[in-house]
Amino acid sequence: MTNIIIFWHRRDLRLSDNIGLSKAYQKSSKLVGLFCLDPNILQRDDIAPARVNYMLGCLRNLQESYQKLGGQLLIFQGQPTKIIPEVAKSLKVNCVIWNNDVEPYSKERDKQVKEALQEKGITSETYWDQLLHAPGEILTKSNNDPYKVYTPFWRSWVKEDKANIAESIEKLDSLSDEEINTVKNIGLIDLPTAKDLGYGWDIPLLLELGETAAKEQLHYFCNSTIYSYQEQRNFPAIDGTSKLSPAFKFGVIGIREVWQTTIEAYENTRSDEARENIQTWQQEIAWREFYQHCLYFFPELAEGPYREEFQDFPWDNNEDHFQAWCEGKTGYPIVDAAMRQLNETGWMHNRCRMIVASFLTKDLMINWQWGEKYFMQKLIDGDLSANNGGWQWSASSGMDPKPLRIFNPASQAQKYDPDGEYIRLWVPEISSLDTEYLVTGKIPPLEAHSCGYPQPIVDHKHQQREFKERYKQIKN
Numbered sequence: 001m002t003n004i005i006i007f008w009h010r011r012d013l014r015l016s017d018n019i020g021l022s023k024a025y026q027k028s029s030k031l032v033g034l035f036c037l038d039p040n041i042l043q044r045d046d047i048a049p050a051r052v053n054y055m056l057g058c059l060r061n062l063q064e065s066y067q068k069l070g071g072q073l074l075i076f077q078g079q080p081t082k083i084i085p086e087v088a089k090s091l092k093v094n095c096v097i098w099n100n101d102v103e104p105y106s107k108e109r110d111k112q113v114k115e116a117l118q119e120k121g122i123t124s125e126t127y128w129d130q131l132l133h134a135p136g137e138i139l140t141k142s143n144n145d146p147y148k149v150y151t152p153f154w155r156s157w158v159k160e161d162k163a164n165i166a167e168s169i170e171k172l173d174s175l176s177d178e179e180i181n182t183v184k185n186i187g188l189i190d191l192p193t194a195k196d197l198g199y200g201w202d203i204p205l206l207l208e209l210g211e212t213a214a215k216e217q218l219h220y221f222c223n224s225t226i227y228s229y230q231e232q233r234n235f236p237a238i239d240g241t242s243k244l245s246p247a248f249k250f251g252v253i254g255i256r257e258v259w260q261t262t263i264e265a266y267e268n269t270r271s272d273e274a275r276e277n278i279q280t281w282q283q284e285i286a287w288r289e290f291y292q293h294c295l296y297f298f299p300e301l302a303e304g305p306y307r308e309e310f311q312d313f314p315w316d317n318n319e320d321h322f323q324a325w326c327e328g329k330t331g332y333p334i335v336d337a338a339m340r341q342l343n344e345t346g347w348m349h350n351r352c353r354m355i356v357a358s359f360l361t362k363d364l365m366i367n368w369q370w371g372e373k374y375f376m377q378k379l380i381d382g383d384l385s386a387n388n389g390g391w392q393w394s395a396s397s398g399m400d401p402k403p404l405r406i407f408n409p410a411s412q413a414q415k416y417d418p419d420g421e422y423i424r425l426w427v428p429e430i431s432s433l434d435t436e437y438l439v440t441g442k443i444p445p446l447e448a449h450s451c452g453y454p455q456p457i458v459d460h461k462h463q464q465r466e467f468k469e470r471y472k473q474i475k476n
């Protein structure tokens with residue numbers, strides 16, 4: 001009789017270029033995929049409906065892919081620490097395999113699952129899959145310490161050889177009905193819809209569901225937009241970025257395949273300029289890895305500011321201001337456009353994420369953790385390491401202590417939305433006003449009033465001075 005092997009999917013909702021899955025397949029073609037809907041995650045108060053919809057849609061797609069190969073992806077609901085060992089025992093498997101993650105919760109959960117399996121005499125194997133370089137592979141030359149600053153991290157990271165695409169899995173042997181019956185009482189369910197779980201979402205998602213769609217998007221991007229990425233990525237009205245972030249978040253695309261595709265794009269051009277553009281995109285892939293390494297080595301980042309002096313920052317934390325920011329009603333058109341894009345689509349352009357994060361922390365002087373949580377409640381790509389990294393960078397509380405950055409919303413809009421196209425799209429009530437008013441934010445009160453648009457809730461110049469004063473105090 002062929003031994004059954006379990007592969008536990010988590011942030012790797014795909015069959016191709018999946019290291020742990022390939023290793024499992026090498027051991028046995030009677031490989032069953034398992035996914036556990038974990039209440040510790042799904043019942044948190046920072047879950048975004050768009051994200052749950054994307055995840056469940058990709059799971060459905062993955063289930064179909066398993067079926068096409070003759071196998072099964074079983075869905076369970078409950079505590080993974082209980083379910084995984086019980087299912088493994090009932091199916092009499094002797095090995096469970098999964099890919100590692102960097103988040104503090106996942107690390108602790110995985111440790112407990114490993115121990116519970118061990119107690120039942122079942123082995124487990126884990127692999128690094130979601131990163132081109134696992135934590136510990138990129139360390140400072142001087143002390144073998146994790147990097148805390150991005151640029152030297154990037155220089156070391158880019159020099160290292162990258163792994164090849166993992167071997168594909170082909171034909172699978174399915175479980176018998178009898179075998180399935182043995183796990184029915186352990187929380188086996190039919191895959192629910194997001195609505196069933198209370199996360200209805202009727203708007204088209206940023207990216208189509210599943211592995212094939214993510215690959216198509218990657219190839220489309222690497223055959224076209226990537227060649228002008230460096231310039232265009234900063235303009236929110238232009239479709240100049242890959243829009244692959246949800247696929248990265250849930251591992252719907254393999255990172256080695258992504259890298260390989262950028263190398264092909266590089267080799268397909270002789271233009272130095274085009275090559276620079278490709279490298280700029282590769283640098284974003286390295287930012288993603290940098291923040292994951294940071295979270296892995298410094299899990300305290302998830303709890304609060306990395307720089308201790310920020311523990312005592314005298315935030316204003318004005319609830320009305322926070323509400324206005326969330327709803328896109330601050331009277332600063334570029335900020336409001338961005339927040340409405342987030343609320344309406346579950347995604348926000350990177351330039352705008354930086355603008356609204358600076359505005360919340362430096363203009364409204366609201367604790368960045370409020371913004372971090374709000375983003376997680378809305379983003380389709382919401383990811384602890386990237387989100388926390390982005391927020392701490394914007395708040396100046398993180399590990400990359402550059403001189404204090406304060407974004408001026410008007411200069412940002414003048415530079416990156418010079419025709420007010422993005423503002424007009426997302427703040428339609430002011431779309432007929434002069435571009436000058438939109439980008440400077442200086443809308444005459446009467447005109448603003450007749451459009452039903454609010455006056456600025458704070459004065460940028462005043463707040464900027466005030467923030468610098470408070471910052472000086474905490475630094476002393």
Ligand SMILES: Cc1cc2nc3c(=O)[nH]c(=O)nc-3n(C[C@H](O)[C@H](O)[C@H](O)COP(=O)(O)OP(=O)(O)OC[C@H]3O[C@@H](n4cnc5c(N)ncnc54)[C@H](O)[C@@H]3O)c2cc1C
Pocket residue numbers: 233241242243244245246248249284285287288289291348349350351353354357375379381382383384386387388389390391394
């Ligand atoms: C305050 C703030 C919060 C953010 N929150 C998240 C988040 O929750 N999840 C998330 O994936 N990204 C986050 N980012 C980073 C970035 O805004 C998004 O990754 C990007 O906008 C996604 O769009 P894209 O896929 O078209 O990106 P592209 O420009 O095509 O970049 C390709 C990929 O590189 C990675 N990447 C790009 N920029 C960054 C970055 N600064 N940090 C880490 N990874 C990056 C992403 O995986 C992205 O999909 C945040 C940035 C800021 C300033």
